[in-house]
Amino acid sequence: MTVRRxxxxxxxxxxxxxxxxxxxxxxxxxxxxxxHGVGGEENIRRIEQAYVAAVKAGISEDVLLPFVEDILRxxxxxxxxxxxxxxxxxxxxxxxxxxxxxxxxREGVAKEAPPVRVVEAAEAKYKTLSESRDVLNSxxxxxxxIRDPQNAAVLVSSFIERGYAPAEIVSQIRDKGIQGGGxxxxxxxxxxxxxxxxx
Amino acid sequence: MNGCRKYEDLLARYLxxxxxxxDREALEKHLAVCPDCENLYRDVADxxxxxxxxxxxxxxxxxxxxARIVANLPxxxxxxxxxxxxxxxxxxxxxxxxxxxxxxxxRGDGPRIERVASAPAPAATPQPxxxxxxxxxxxxxxxxxxxxxxxxxxxxxxRETVVASVPEVQVIKEVKIFFYFPPAQxxxxxxxxxxxxxxxxxxxxxxxxxxxxxxxxxxxxVYSYNFIVDGELLVPDPNASNQMPDGYGGTNSIxxxxxxxxx
Numbered sequence: 453m454t455v456r457r458x459x460x461x462x463x464x465x466x467x468x469x470x471x472x473x474x475x476x477x478x479x480x481x482x483x484x485x486x487x488h489g490v491g492g493e494e495n496i497r498r499i500e501q502a503y504v505a506a507v508k509a510g511i512s513e514d515v516l517l518p519f520v521e522d523i524l525r526x527x528x529x530x531x532x533x534x535x536x537x538x539x540x541x542x543x544x545x546x547x548x549x550x551x552x553x554x555x556x557x558r559e560g561v562a563k564e565a566p567p568v569r570v571v572e573a574a575e576a577k578y579k580t581l582s583e584s585r586d587v588l589n590s591x592x593x594x595x596x597x598i599r600d601p602q603n604a605a606v607l608v609s610s611f612i613e614r615g616y617a618p619a620e621i622v623s624q625i626r627d628k629g630i631q632g633g634g635x636x637x638x639x640x641x642x643x644x645x646x647x648x649x650x651x
Numbered sequence: 652m653n654g655c656r657k658y659e660d661l662l663a664r665y666l667x668x669x670x671x672x673x674d675r676e677a678l679e680k681h682l683a684v685c686p687d688c689e690n691l692y693r694d695v696a697d698x699x700x701x702x703x704x705x706x707x708x709x710x711x712x713x714x715x716x717x718a719r720i721v722a723n724l725p726x727x728x729x730x731x732x733x734x735x736x737x738x739x740x741x742x743x744x745x746x747x748x749x750x751x752x753x754x755x756x757x758r759g760d761g762p763r764i765e766r767v768a769s770a771p772a773p774a775a776t777p778q779p780x781x782x783x784x785x786x787x788x789x790x791x792x793x794x795x796x797x798x799x800x801x802x803x804x805x806x807x808x809x810r811e812t813v814v815a816s817v818p819e820v821q822v823i824k825e826v827k828i829f830f831y832f833p834p835a836q837x838x839x840x841x842x843x844x845x846x847x848x849x850x851x852x853x854x855x856x857x858x859x860x861x862x863x864x865x866x867x868x869x870x871x872x873v874y875s876y877n878f879i880v881d882g883e884l885l886v887p888d889p890n891a892s893n894q895m896p897d898g899y900g901g902t903n904s905i906x907x908x909x910x911x912x913x914x
Contacts, residue, residue: 555843556898559875562847563885565899573898606873610905614895 481520488524495530502537509544516540519554526560528567535571539578548581549602552609577609583618584608590622655681655688662692666699824908826867830854830888833861835880842876842906844869851879875903 479487481503485496503520507513523536536557543550553574560570584605588598598604611621658681664670665678682689830838839851844867854863875897877885887894891904 552843555846555875559843559847559897559903560899562841562849563897563899563901569899576898600871603872607907610873610893610895613898 479517481517484517484521484524490524490530490533492530498530499533499537502534502541506537506541506544509541511540511544511550515554519557522561523557523570526567526570528570532567532571536574539574543578543581546582546585548585549606552581552606553577580609580612581605583612587618587621591625594622594626596625655685658682658685658688659691662695666696823868823870826869826906826908828865828867828888828906829857829890830863830878831861831890832863832878832880835861835863837881838863839879840865840876841879843874844876869908871908874906874908876906877903
């Protein structure tokens with residue numbers, strides 16, 4: 453009787469684990485580093501630490517591991533890898549859209565940009581996204597309700613990258629509303645993410 | 652006395668209220684005229700009342716009673732479902748887990764986490780071409796769903812239609828992009844929406860020489876993109892109202908898909 457009961461639980465468990473094997477068969481960061489020629493145990497350990505920090509921050513391994521493979525393929529060195537992973541971790545911790553950095557890095561890969569430029573572009577994205585968060589916080593303090601903060605952050609950061617100062621964006625929205633003058637494009641997009649202040 | 656015998660048989664039922672109406676009437680008439688039966692009735696009624704007033708006593712069954720009853724029950728084979736039920740539960744659990752695993756692991760190439768502005772979008776699906784400048788026509792992705800929530804005025808280049816429905820979570824819009832480049836033999840578009848895939852999403856000839864078009868289905872957000880001409884050249888969209896430096900020495904076009912992502 454005991455054998456049958458044990459089997460009743462062990463057999464399904466075995467089948468479940470066997471079926472889940474492909475999930476465990478995914479390469480590890482360590483293996484990826486070695487496959488793509490990252491030399492030195494210390495370097496691999498640093499990349500792993502940065503990777504673990506990103507996962508702990510809440511970035512899914514399902515998207516992070518392929519991203520790591522993409523940038524390893526682009527021959528970023530250990531220090532550059534760590535910097536990119538650190539940027540994504542900080543964005544996630546700040547509840548900012550870290551996918552923007554993923555996309556920016558992959559854009560650099562597609563455009564065959566030098567690795568150093570890729571890292572700089574990623575860090576520049578972090579900077580503008582942080583500034584956009586400050587803009588959105590200012591708007592919130594002015595009474596504007598941000599309904600879609602992630603998209604709004606990307607939008608505002610795109611304006612910052614086009615040369616608008618964060619204070620200028622806040623000032624124009626405050627003074628002219630979201631439909632003011634040169635802000636036609638911004639107003640067109642912000643009409644949904646930013647709800648008008650209710651007086 | 653023979654007549655009384657019939658009423659004696661009725662007495663017990665009469666006391667318990669179980670006699671028929673005609674019997675009860677007959678018995679009551681008889682009791683009114685027959686002192687013997689009247690006395691008998693009173694005696695029986697007293698005994699019955701006395702028995703009802705005796706306090707009951709709870710008697711525990713002997714310990715072997717249950718075992719004896721069970722032992723004497725006829726043997727019965729358990730139904731098939733009962734025999735295999737526990738295995739079926741186990742296997743059903745495994746099947747459900749496998750199905751969930753299958754969905755999770757093999758749902759496609761896209762990431763499986765929450766979508767944000769620049770998250771890789773669903774694979775762009777080329778749609779039947781429409782003439783540039785054509786009126787925005789409401790249409791739904793699936794029958795029975797809310798077809799049209801808002802539409803942006805097309806400037807002959809893009810049109811946007813909400814095709815997702817309530818209460819489904821994700822809002823998807825159709826965005827049509829045109830690209831005029833007569834020298835091109837082959838044009839594709841790549842950008843944030845497809846992780847800057849080097850192959851891009853191919854554009855189709857729009858009917859006029861040198862005019863290309865594509866319809867993308869994207870959630871609201873801000874997307875950078877470029878065209879890939881003849882497999883090599885990454886060029887910005889000359890018709891895009893928004894351009895910005897790409898950080899790599901080039902220029903990106905900006906596609907603003909209006910709307911509000913579900914929060």
